Each structure stands twice: as C-alpha cells, then as structure tokens.
Amino acid sequence: MEKRVAEPESLTSAPATLASARNWRWLATFALIAFAAALPFALSKYHVFELTMVMIYAIAVLGLNILTGYNGQISLGHGGFFAVGAYTAAILMHRYGVPYWLTLPPAAFIGFVLGVLFGLPALRFEGPYLALVTLAMALATPQLLKYFDTWTGGQQGINLVKPLPPAGLAVDLDRWLYFLVLIVLLLAIRIAANILHGRTGRAFVAIRDHPIAAAAMGIDTARYKTLAFGTSTLFTAVAGALAAIVVGYVSPEGYSIFLSVSFLVGSAIGGIATIGGAIVGGFFIQFVPNLANDISDAAPWAIYGLAMLLFMYTMPRGVVGTLEPWIVKSLSTRKTAASDSVGQCDGA
Amino acid sequence: MIFKAPIPALIFAGIFAAASGDVCTAAEYGPGVTDTEIKIGNTMPYSGPASGYSAIGKSLSAYFAMINDHGGINGRKIDFISRDDSYSPPKTVEVVRKLFEEDQALLLFQSLGTPPNLAIRGYLNDNKIPQLFVGSGADQWNDPKHYPWTIGWQPSYGTEARIFAHYVLDNMPDAKIAALYQNDDFGKDYINGMRAGLGDKAGKMIVATQSYETTDPTVDSQISALQASGANVLLTAAIPKFTTLAIRKVYDIGWRPTQFVNSVSTSVGSVMKPAGAEKGVGVISATYTKDPSDPRWQDTPEYKEWLAWMKKYNPSVNVSDALAVYGYSTAQTLVAVLKASGDNLTREHVMKVAANLHDLHLPMLLPGITISTSAGDYAPIKQMQLQKFDGNAWKAFGDVIKGSGG
Numbered sequence: 001m002e003k004r005v006a007e008p009e010s011l012t013s014a015p016a017t018l019a020s021a022r023n024w025r026w027l028a029t030f031a032l033i034a035f036a037a038a039l040p041f042a043l044s045k046y047h048v049f050e051l052t053m054v055m056i057y058a059i060a061v062l063g064l065n066i067l068t069g070y071n072g073q074i075s076l077g078h079g080g081f082f083a084v085g086a087y088t089a090a091i092l093m094h095r096y097g098v099p100y101w102l103t104l105p106p107a108a109f110i111g112f113v114l115g116v117l118f119g120l121p122a123l124r125f126e127g128p129y130l131a132l133v134t135l136a137m138a139l140a141t142p143q144l145l146k147y148f149d150t151w152t153g154g155q156q157g158i159n160l161v162k163p164l165p166p167a168g169l170a171v172d173l174d175r176w177l178y179f180l181v182l183i184v185l186l187l188a189i190r191i192a193a194n195i196l197h198g199r200t201g202r203a204f205v206a207i208r209d210h211p212i213a214a215a216a217m218g219i220d221t222a223r224y225k226t227l228a229f230g231t232s233t234l235f236t237a238v239a240g241a242l243a244a245i246v247v248g249y250v251s252p253e254g255y256s257i258f259l260s261v262s263f264l265v266g267s268a269i270g271g272i273a274t275i276g277g278a279i280v281g282g283f284f285i286q287f288v289p290n291l292a293n294d295i296s297d298a299a300p301w302a303i304y305g306l307a308m309l310l311f312m313y314t315m316p317r318g319v320v321g322t323l324e325p326w327i328v329k330s331l332s333t334r335k336t337a338a339s340d341s342v343g344q345c346d347g348a
Numbered sequence: 349m350i351f352k353a354p355i356p357a358l359i360f361a362g363i364f365a366a367a368s369g370d371v372c373t374a375a376e377y378g379p380g381v382t383d384t385e386i387k388i389g390n391t392m393p394y395s396g397p398a399s400g401y402s403a404i405g406k407s408l409s410a411y412f413a414m415i416n417d418h419g420g421i422n423g424r425k426i427d428f429i430s431r432d433d434s435y436s437p438p439k440t441v442e443v444v445r446k447l448f449e450e451d452q453a454l455l456l457f458q459s460l461g462t463p464p465n466l467a468i469r470g471y472l473n474d475n476k477i478p479q480l481f482v483g484s485g486a487d488q489w490n491d492p493k494h495y496p497w498t499i500g501w502q503p504s505y506g507t508e509a510r511i512f513a514h515y516v517l518d519n520m521p522d523a524k525i526a527a528l529y530q531n532d533d534f535g536k537d538y539i540n541g542m543r544a545g546l547g548d549k550a551g552k553m554i555v556a557t558q559s560y561e562t563t564d565p566t567v568d569s570q571i572s573a574l575q576a577s578g579a580n581v582l583l584t585a586a587i588p589k590f591t592t593l594a595i596r597k598v599y600d601i602g603w604r605p606t607q608f609v610n611s612v613s614t615s616v617g618s619v620m621k622p623a624g625a626e627k628g629v630g631v632i633s634a635t636y637t638k639d640p641s642d643p644r645w646q647d648t649p650e651y652k653e654w655l656a657w658m659k660k661y662n663p664s665v666n667v668s669d670a671l672a673v674y675g676y677s678t679a680q681t682l683v684a685v686l687k688a689s690g691d692n693l694t695r696e697h698v699m700k701v702a703a704n705l706h707d708l709h710l711p712m713l714l715p716g717i718t719i720s721t722s723a724g725d726y727a728p729i730k731q732m733q734l735q736k737f738d739g740n741a742w743k744a745f746g747d748v749i750k751g752s753g754g
Contacts, residue, residue: 046449053442143561146531155463155532157437159470247438249467254438256563293432300395300432 021331036182045174049246050286052174055181056242058282059188061266062275063235068264069272070196071228072208073122073130077137079259081233083145083250085111085240090158090250091151100163100245101180104238111237112230119229123222138260142252157251160244177246184242188235192275195231204228205273236263269311271318280319284311378694380427380454384420386686386693387427388412389453391443392460396434397562400588400618401460403665404483405430407675408458410662411683421686424693429453435460435562437467444468448477455480455698458501458678462486462534465498473497478699480685481678481728485612486533490727492703499702499726501678505534505585505610506541508634511732511749512608513545515632516553516581520606524555526579528570528594530586531559538585538610555579560590571597581606588613592623599627607631611732616641617666620737629739634732636717637677641668641741650711668741673712680710681719681728716748 040048060082067073088110089103118137122130145152152158165176195201203224206214215221244250266285270277292303315322380387392405412426420426429451433440440459447453456472459465460483472479473495481501482489485508489500516523527542529535539557543550556577558570567590574582575598582605584594591613598607611634613619620628638645640658645651654676658667665672685702686693703726708719719728731750735742 044449046445049445050442139563142563143531146561155534155536156466157463159466162470162474243438247441247467248470249437249441251437251463251467253436253463256436297394297432 040175040178048174048178052178052181052246054282054286055185056239057266057285058279059185060236060239060263061270061281062188062192062278063232064263064267065272065278066192067228067232068267070201070208071204075134076131076260076264077134078236078263079255080137080141081111081236082240082259083141083255084114085237086244086250087152089241089244090160093160094158103241107237107241108234112234115233116226116230119226122229123225138257141255145252157249160248162248163245181242189275265308269318271321274320274324277318277320376692376694378454379452381693384424385427386424387429387451387453389447389456390430390458391433391440391464392430393435394432398435398461398587403669403671404460404675406665407662407672408679411676411679414657414661415683421683422690433464435464437463440464440467455695457481457682458483469495469498476695478695480702481681487537492724492726497699501728503636503729503732505537508611508732509538509541510545511634513542515734523553523581524579525553525581525583526556526574526577527583528558528567528574528586531561535559535585542583567593568597575601575603579605583608585610586613588615588619592619595623595628595631609633611635615670616741617669625739628737631737633735635735636714636729636732637670637673638712638714639742640673654712677710677712684708
C-alpha cells in the first residue's frame, strides 16, 4: 500500500518537471524565431541583407559541423561545394529560366551526390591527409569554373536577374530573401537535429571517437562516413545557391580558398560539434573581417587573427561548445533543487 | 511634431521612395550632396592578390585632400569613402550596397577591377547610380546603350594590344610571338586584340600561349614552356605582381625576346624596380600618361605641381609610381565633371556631364592625348604612345597612335 502511494507521486512529479523544461525549450525557440521574424522590420535594407548573408554562412557552417564536428573528418574544401551550389542555381536560372526557389532542390541533390563521390576516396584518408584532399577541391574550383566558361561564363561570371517577391506580399526584395533564407535555415537546423540526435548521429559520433570500436559494434563505417560527407555538402551547396540568389552574381573570384578557410574558422569559433554554433560562425564570417577593417586599414588580417586567438583562448571549444554545457548544468542544478527524485532520473 | 512614425509606416515610405526613384529629388541635389559636401563612393583592393593597385586608392584620397584644402569644388568638400573589397565580387556587392544604402554616396568613382565592377553594374544601373570612370580597361565599359550609368576611363586592353600588333607587323616581320596572360577577360582581351591586330598572320605568328591564375605563387613553369616554343617576342598580359615575376624569370633563364608588357603593369616603382631594373631593359609597353621619372617632364610646371602634391599629400606612394599618376588624373577628371556640374548635383546631371566632355586636357597625360566623351561614346581615352624601358625610366618613341575598335 505504501509503495502504491509513493509511486504515483514520483511518477507525476518527474514528467511534470520534464514537461515544463520542454515547454521552456519550446517557448525559448518560439521567442527566438519570433525575434528573427520581426527583426528585418526594425532594420534598414542593408542590415537585412547583411543578416541574410549571416544565415547563409550559418547553413554552410552547419554542413561543415556535421562532417568535421560530429564525424571527425576535416574539410578544407567546403568553399568548393558552396560554389557548386551557387553555380547550379546561377546556371539553372540564367540558361534555363528556372525560378530561383526551384533551384534549391537541384543544388541540394548535386551537392549530395558530389559529396558522396568525394567521400568515397575520403574513406582511405584520415585527419590531415583528408584535409589535403579537400584542399585540392578548394584550389581547383576557381580554375575549373574559368575552364568551363561556356557554362560558367568564365571570369565574367553570371549576372542574375533579380528575383521578385511573391505578389500579394507587401515586402521588398531584401526582406523577402531574408525570410526565404530564414525558412531554409530553420529547416536545415531541424533536419540536422533529427539526423544528429538519432541513430545516424550516434553512429557519426562513434566513428569520430573510436572508428575501430564503432566498426566492432556493427556500424557500417564506410557507409556512414560517405553519408556524413554527402549530408554535409548538401547543406553547404544549398547555402551556396542561396548566396547566388541573394548576391545576384557569381564569379570564380568569390570562391577562393579563403572562403573554405572562413567556413572552418566560423565552425571552430562557434563550436564544431554543435548546431547553434553554426549561427555564431555565420556572424563571425560576416562581421569580423569588416570590423577588423574598421579598426585598422593597414593590417585588418592581423586584427582578424587576434580576434580568432582571443576566441580560441577564452572559449577553446567554440562559443556554443563552451557555453552550452555550462547553461545545461545550471539548468539541471535548478531542476535538481526543485525535485530530488528527478535528479536521479537526469543522471540515468 | 517630432518624427515618431511607426515602423510599418516607415517601411511603406521606404517602398514608396524606392518605387518613385529619383523623380522627385529636392532642389538640385542628389543623395550625398549638401551645400558643403559631396559624398563619393569607391571600392579598392587594399587587401588580397590585387592589393598592388591600392596605390591608386591612396592617390585618390590624397588628391581629394588637396582639393578640400583649397576650398573644395564650388564650395563643397569631397567626402571620399573608399572601402576594401579584396577584389572579391560578392564582397564588392556588399560594400557597394553599404556605400549607397548606408553612407548615401552620390556616385561610385574609380571602383577597381573587372570582375568587381561587373558584379555591381546591374545594381548601379537599376538604381540609376553613376559608375564613373571604372578602374578597368576591359572593352565592355563602353556600352552606353545597355548600361547608360557605367563609363570607363583608360584606353581598353584590346586597343592597346592592337597597337602592339601594328608595331610587330611593321618592325618584326619574322616575329614568333609567345604570350603569357591572366586567365580571365583581362588577359583574354589582350590575346584577342593581338589576334585581331595581326589579322591573317595571327595563326602563323603566335606560336605559344600560357595562362596563370592570380592565386598562382609563380609563373616560372609558364615562362619556361614559352621559352621552349622558340618564340622571339613575348607579350605579358598580367597584373603588376605577375609582370614583375615574369620579367625577372625571363632574364634569369637567359631568354632575350622582345618583350611587351601591358600598361597597367608599367610602374617603375612597383613593377620594374622589384623585378630588378637591369632585367627589364628593352621591355616595350604603351602609355598615355607622363612617366614622372622621365627627365623630359621634370622642368615643366605640370610636373612641379604634381611633385608638390605628391610630397605634401601622398608621401606613402613612390614618386616614380605610374599608379599615382593614374589616380591623380582620374581624380582630376572627376573634379572637372563635378565643377562643370555646378550646383546641379543630381545623379542624372552629373552622368550627363561625364558623358559630354570635349578635349579635356589633363596635366599628367601625354601631350596630344585628351579626354572626350559623348552620349554614344563612353571611352574617354582612345590614344596611346609606345615606350621602351632603359633601366631607369620609360622612353617614349614614335607618335601618339589612336587605337581603333574596342
């Protein structure tokens, strides 16, 4: 009898706290999305454009995080996949008159297929060796774009006609593109979270942490590694396509090796094995070079380097990678204080 | 009533303003102009592979500083906002939007480089913003029908290559030509201009071509391959850094062809001296500006005025640098346009004045070379003169030649 009395109590209190925590998460997420949706109306068109670029870089960095952060494969070539997405969108729009929003699925598809193809030889390389292979992609891209000039427009690149915001929506082009990119970013985060917090994500992490043990546990290492590569480049190619649409111009100069390095820097600054870190990375890629330029005309890259060092010294696991455990810890201690029995549940 | 419009109303006003464009500008001022100031926008590669051109940006700023010290233009000072785009087109788009949406500049002046200018040409023409005196010699800035708001300045690359071709045909009938070019329109314009200038002899005379990328560390392998072709003429269509590398390599491997280099890479200070002055002896190029290190000019009042400006306002740039002359002369062209625009400083009117220049003489252009434009002619400078490097300076030879076409 006593047991029966005690049991319902612990059963009701635990789900109640969990549910309230979940509610809080939903509320916070909803508040963030609402804030992001309201933001463009408080900013000038130029700042809206800047934030759109931040989100585009965030999607690209998110792709890199899946590969480098969760699966442990370093890529110095994601600028190349970004360019592939950009040119897919540009060529489809320019040569075939495809509406801009319809270029995203083909860009995603080509990004995925290329990533898987690239991932196959990558199976044989690890760590710095893989980084070198992907570096080849970054170095080759601008030259290849110039070589196939009947398709890519060569050095001149391709000028794209500006897309029109849907009729009936009373927003200008910059704000419309902001919302388009915001929707894609939210989708990308959702998809990435689903993949990474599930079976596939655990397989990615297991391969990163201990490939031999992962294989012994029955994880198909080759399959998951190529899958990680394909998923990663899919995200980055979609970001590239969005960038082409938003900037309205593609040319080889825009996709130099420096872009690939920027992605890796953004990824590391935000936190390589996090999803939220991608957004921090996007901000870093967009704003820090400009800030550095404002501080010093003579040596902007020295300032950039200094900013990188500062971030890495103070937050070695990236902004989100360092802050997230801390926030989670402080939240869970609050929870433990609220209910003793739940503390046990959390530990389990 | 203080301005406290709700945000949606502001947005609505913004949309309305964008739709109505420049039709209803107050008085005769465009954006960025007041009774005391004219805001001029500019993009320049202060960093990145093309940063050798930043001497132009410094010279422009220095010239406007002098103009401002002398009271400005018709009483208005120039606020020259020059931003770094690293020669990366997406960055140029961002920077130019900042110039016109945040800084509210009147016009874009001397933005540098072919791809960066191509990236923003549509935006500027759509918004009816003058893209004045583009810092690139590509053939396509002279297209007033399609791009009435975009106008070039220097002689086009194709024009220059034709002048080289005529020289080769007249003086070296047995020439075997090798060409090193930058793998883009800039480089290809030269090759095409050369072929066009040689006419039906092009196929026989051009024996080898090699290209390089601006990201290449050297051009050593290309030069070796060109030497192996047995050519006795070398055309180098390259930006300053690679011209330096090419001249040095050609000399170091003991190859002695007749060398032509393009006019954007003739600076004694930043190309010839770094290559090793003795290594560039005999190199031929074409020019339309006075070489400040040429003793011919050094007793003239024009030179003295230039030197005084260089010493006082532009000390960080070498006095023998041709890019400083280029910056000085383009800045003078803009000043002439703004002066002639009087108090009617709308974008339309300034553009109209820029496309209506008649035999404008500039102190540092070669005698006989003038600037002329019209509604159907957006190529301000069309004449050039050949010159040869003697180890210290360029020595002009022959007459001023008017290049045809392009």
